[in-house]
Amino acid sequence: TNNRWLPSTERARQQDILAERGKRGKYEEEDEDDEDEEAVLFPFHPARANSVVQPLEKASIVHTPAILLHPVASHRIASSVMSADPTSAVGHRFPTKKVSYNRRDAILYALGIGAHDLRFTFEDCGDFSVFPTYPVTLGFKGTSSDVVPFGTGMNLEIPGIQIDPSMILHGQQGIELPSGPLPLEGTFELEGQITGIYDKGSGALMTTEERLVECGCGEGGSGERRVLAVLTSGVFIRGAGGFGGPRGPSATSANQVPSRPPDHSLHETTLSHQALLYRLSGDYNPLHADPGLAEMVGFKQPILHGLCSFGYAARAVLKTFGENDPKNFKSIEVRFSSPVLPGQTLVTEMWKEQDKIIFQTKVKETGKVVIANAAVVLYNLASNSSASSASSTADLSKSPSCQSAVIFQQMGTVIAKSPELVEKVNAIFEFHIKDKDVVFTVDLKNAPGKVFEGKSSEKADTVFTISDEDYVAMSHGKLNPQMAFMKGKLKISGKVMLAQKLSLLSKAAAKL
Numbered sequence: 001t002n003n004r005w006l007p008s009t010e011r012a013r014q015q016d017i018l019a020e021r022g023k024r025g026k027y028e029e030e031d032e033d034d035e036d037e038e039a040v041l042f043p044f045h046p047a048r049a050n051s052v053v054q055p056l057e058k059a060s061i062v063h064t065p066a067i068l069l070h071p072v073a074s075h076r077i078a079s080s081v082m083s084a085d086p087t088s089a090v091g092h093r094f095p096t097k098k099v100s101y102n103r104r105d106a107i108l109y110a111l112g113i114g115a116h117d118l119r120f121t122f123e124d125c126g127d128f129s130v131f132p133t134y135p136v137t138l139g140f141k142g143t144s145s146d147v148v149p150f151g152t153g154m155n156l157e158i159p160g161i162q163i164d165p166s167m168i169l170h171g172q173q174g175i176e177l178p179s180g181p182l183p184l185e186g187t188f189e190l191e192g193q194i195t196g197i198y199d200k201g202s203g204a205l206m207t208t209e210e211r212l213v214e215c216g217c218g219e220g221g222s223g224e225r226r227v228l229a230v231l232t233s234g235v236f237i238r239g240a241g242g243f244g245g246p247r248g249p250s251a252t253s254a255n256q257v258p259s260r261p262p263d264h265s266l267h268e269t270t271l272s273h274q275a276l277l278y279r280l281s282g283d284y285n286p287l288h289a290d291p292g293l294a295e296m297v298g299f300k301q302p303i304l305h306g307l308c309s310f311g312y313a314a315r316a317v318l319k320t321f322g323e324n325d326p327k328n329f330k331s332i333e334v335r336f337s338s339p340v341l342p343g344q345t346l347v348t349e350m351w352k353e354q355d356k357i358i359f360q361t362k363v364k365e366t367g368k369v370v371i372a373n374a375a376v377v378l379y380n381l382a383s384n385s386s387a388s389s390a391s392s393t394a395d396l397s398k399s400p401s402c403q404s405a406v407i408f409q410q411m412g413t414v415i416a417k418s419p420e421l422v423e424k425v426n427a428i429f430e431f432h433i434k435d436k437d438v439v440f441t442v443d444l445k446n447a448p449g450k451v452f453e454g455k456s457s458e459k460a461d462t463v464f465t466i467s468d469e470d471y472v473a474m475s476h477g478k479l480n481p482q483m484a485f486m487k488g489k490l491k492i493s494g495k496v497m498l499a500q501k502l503s504l505l506s507k508a509a510a511k512l
Helices: 008-024 046-050 103-112 134-141 274-281 291-296 306-321 404-417 421-425 468-475 481-486 496-511
Strands: 059-061 097-101 156-158 168-176 186-199 203-214 226-238 264-269 329-336 345-353 356-363 369-378 427-433 438-444 450-453 462-466 491-494
Touching: 097 134, 103 134, 103 274, 103 306, 134 168, 134 186, 134 203, 134 226, 134 274, 134 306, 168 306, 264 306, 274 306, 306 329, 306 345, 306 356, 306 369, 404 421, 404 427, 404 438, 404 450, 404 468, 404 496, 421 438, 421 496, 427 468, 427 496, 462 468, 462 496, 468 481, 491 496
Parallel strands: 427 462
Antiparallel strands: 059 156, 097 186, 168 226, 168 329, 186 203, 203 226, 264 345, 329 369, 345 356, 356 369, 427 438, 438 450, 462 491
């Protein structure tokens, strides 16, 4: 492959490595059910499992950026050799790193994770905000707004550890915002340390924690330091286990999905160039852009960044249960389980469990789970009425003077009996009953489908404005919709043609 992003000596070295791998055949994906694995994300060749483990007093970690695997989210672990006691590295602190971002960076990240809400993509929007998971990019980006060669600035020393990047699997990621919504821009510091090294048999799991700190404005930056974000990451290092250390917690036992159907699900199709867009936030790993490199390591095309899928899932939960408001976001934790190809559809299935939302994300085209053992903790979760109930027959009795409420109540009954309507219709409808000052939402986009009073947190595809009396008459076939539209009794905005898909549902509900 044409590794022009590398220094010439490094390019030659990587070509030799890739040529040797070509003799052994392509990488093969690991069994997702392997109990020894904390992460199964990228291909791995069995021949590499028996890498030589050499004792080291102190190893200089030199990042070799060309090879293949997803960068560690903590961005600190780079180049797998373990010392006789690798746990001695636990507590090791990384050098503090300056990072910065502005509103343009925040908007670019939001677009990279599929957002189209003006709240996250238009700087003049009244409630413009930085999406809560944005800090996961800062370790890659640093302070630069230019294209940063992958691996730049990652030469570090970690006692007793030298990591081969081709053996790294990004297994876990989490972020918590202890101080509420993120600033719109600024210069900050990342302070990080190794929090654990665990012996998983076939490999080692290394966990790290980083804190995004806002420096005070006192002289010399000595003012109060506020922690804006706490980022946690778990990295599985193939072939580095068997050193006799503690096994540590099992990531697969946390946040298991309930046995009941999801309370809510959200489908979103990624763009064919989603990885090319996401990488502009700072993660320039060529695996996500270079077709030749992707094919060489066993993929038919460049894959999507795991942290891009992470952002998609976070958006789905915040939109569904958090009113799309960053003020409601507290934390998220996930385990990556499989790669995603740009253009595939992500299905995020969600369950409300006490004070948090358990979720998993699948690829619709394959049915494969790509994010598992995942949860989001939200503030004001109980007060979010638009998604807190899984019932399709929401209680609309709050509007007894509105005759239309009865029809919408019955719509919910019809949807509950015909869940296939969600896949057939795939749209959200809002009904503004103008003389009663009431809004009803019919959600036939997110499984299992739902009808409720109030506006949807997700933008409606079609909006109807009509009087209470006229809507009842229209539902019972006493008022022709086309005549009502021509006479100004019915106003439709958005995707007008979708209205035809709703007519049968309205008539079925009216009969009930």
